[in-house]
Amino acid sequence: MDFRNSKNTDTITGPRSEDVLPHTATAAVKVVIVGGFGVGKTTMVGSVSEIRPLTTEETMTQAGIGVDDNYGSESKTATTVAMDFGRISISEELVLYLFGTPGQERFWFLWNGLFEGALGAVVLIDTRRLEVSFDVIGRLEERGVPFVVAVNDFPDAPHHPIETLRKALDLEPEVPILACDARRRESSRDTLMTLMRYLHSLTAARV
DSSP: OOTTSOOOTTOOOOSOGGGSOOTTOOEEEEEEEEOSTTSSHHHHHHHHOSSOOBOOEEEOOGGGTTTSOOTTOTTOOEEESSOEEEEEESSSSEEEEEEEOOOSGGGGGGHHHHTTTOOEEEEEEOGGGTTHHHHHHHHHHHHTOOEEEEEEOOTTOOOOOHHHHHHHHTOOTTSOEEEEOTTOHHHHHHHHHHHHHHHHHHHHHHO
16 A cells, blocks of 8 residues: 555644643643532633633433432533543743532542642532532632632522622631633633632742
8 A cells, every 4th residue: 555645534643733832831730620510610611721621521311310419400411520621821931720520429539639739729609509519618628728719600690798608608708709700711710810819828928
């Protein structure tokens, strides 16, 4: 066979040019996006990532009935079973690697690996289902992982004053709480920037 004239459509050409890490990058930070089922973690990673995000969503089946709590997200047909992954450049030098955790409690054993080396976390909450955030926040506090709380904007979700939410979630006064629309890149980026500023303030306080 004359390979010079053959066309192999399966040739591996490497990553897309837009997926290549910028040559100016000198520092990378791992950030985890956590929350209960259906709060928007996959949506946030997808909206803000500058590369094509990696997702591990699987179709929800009848086997999950009675096991998975999808209250408030009955129309959702897929769920993350391992992680979501994306990347965003905060500056020419600083890059954030984003890891979205699975929301279903039966997959929480995977959190141990995802939190290895994480500098901080974003906790996404849905005010229609605040109770699903209690265990999530508790696990972060047990691990000593700094976090900010982002209230995702769902059309039919009730709005509460920040201090009311702080009290309901039993958060320390210094933990930032902000509104977020996980569908919008600008809003998701602002949330990550709030986390970066919070982490910087914690570092400065230790000096």
